[in-house]
Amino acid sequence: MERSHDSSPGGQLRTAGLKRTPGRLRVLGALQEARQPLSHADLERVLTTDAHQGLDRVTLYRVLDSLVAGGLALKAVDAHGVYRYSAADARQRHEGHLHFRCVDCGGVFCLDELPPPPPKLPNGFRLEAVGLDVSGVCAKCDLKGHPKSDEDSSDR
Amino acid sequence: MERSHDSSPGGQLRTAGLKRTPGRLRVLGALQEARQPLSHADLERVLTTDAHQGLDRVTLYRVLDSLVAGGLALKAVDAHGVYRYSAADARQRHEGHLHFRCVDCGGVFCLDELPPPPPKLPNGFRLEAVGLDVSGVCAKCDLKGHPKSDEDSSDR
DNA sequence: TCGACAATGCAACCGTGTTGCATTGGGTCT
DNA sequence: AGACCCAATGCAACACGGTTGCATTGTCGA
Structure with missing residues (x-):
């Protein structure tokens, strides 16, 4: 059972030294599937319609912070002054x-x-x-x- | 007494079809003297220390909107998601x-x-x-x- | 000078992002 | 497997930037 450094969301979290929580998995997955950077509001929408109910507002902010800190996501400001997040590997491509x-x-x-x-x-x-x-x-x-x-x- | 289209703040306002009010004159002057784009908060600071007391928060927003609409100022978002304004001619230089x-x-x-x-x-x-x-x-x-x-x- | 209508000020509101604190849950150690 | 530690979560409340509605003031043209 040792997938040391695979490229699945879970593996990426491990590699980044982050705990593998449901919230982080769902957010990272959503970012990787998105074709464009998502705002906090976008993510709340995506995650709630997703079947499970969305994360708490604050938790989502903190999940995003942790992903950015771990190098798995990127944060930028859009023309309306709102932060938008994208998966880091998506950006590499x-x-x-x-x-x-x-x-x-x-x-x-x-x-x-x-x-x-x-x-x-x-x-x-x-x-x-x-x-x-x-x-x-x-x-x-x-x-x-x-x-x-x-x-x-x-x-x- | 007919300076039809001079380049003074007053003349620029005329040319842009905007009423020549004290607020607009002061804001436009401040933008033109600034060496870098100013935020709403920056302008409030600059205008209050200026001798007269500052404009109302909302008025300042509307003055800025009118300057942008008249093509005398430019509006952009900085890295923190805050709008910054600059004089249009300053930008030309x-x-x-x-x-x-x-x-x-x-x-x-x-x-x-x-x-x-x-x-x-x-x-x-x-x-x-x-x-x-x-x-x-x-x-x-x-x-x-x-x-x-x-x-x-x-x-x- | 007078009047129309834009510009101002004030109060209240909305959305984004943050902080504090108690509780839950993940990962690890035994 | 069970227990423990600390990070992650949820909730409430807050801070800030920006907007809207409305009554009042002031610009500018007739």
């Missing part, structure tokens, strides 16, 4: 190319483009991260058309 | 080159580097924004040294 974010539907699309080369910095400066944010409106949302409602018909 | 953000002191530095070329998008996709986020530690903060405090001594 998306490291070699750029992404396009639709400001309307929130969807993320892969582009056939390479990340930009790291810029030259002044002496003494240390580079830690370079992120290219490409955003606009995807084809589907553009078709749905905005006759003249220039304003964001946002969700939230 | 910084369009031809990249910027580096120090994650330690929060300072922003201009780089001698050109923005990346806009990526090619799939058919039907409409590009709205491309932002390159370059961050790390600036020379001064790097010298102050972090003996081994690898963890983020984050704020908030």
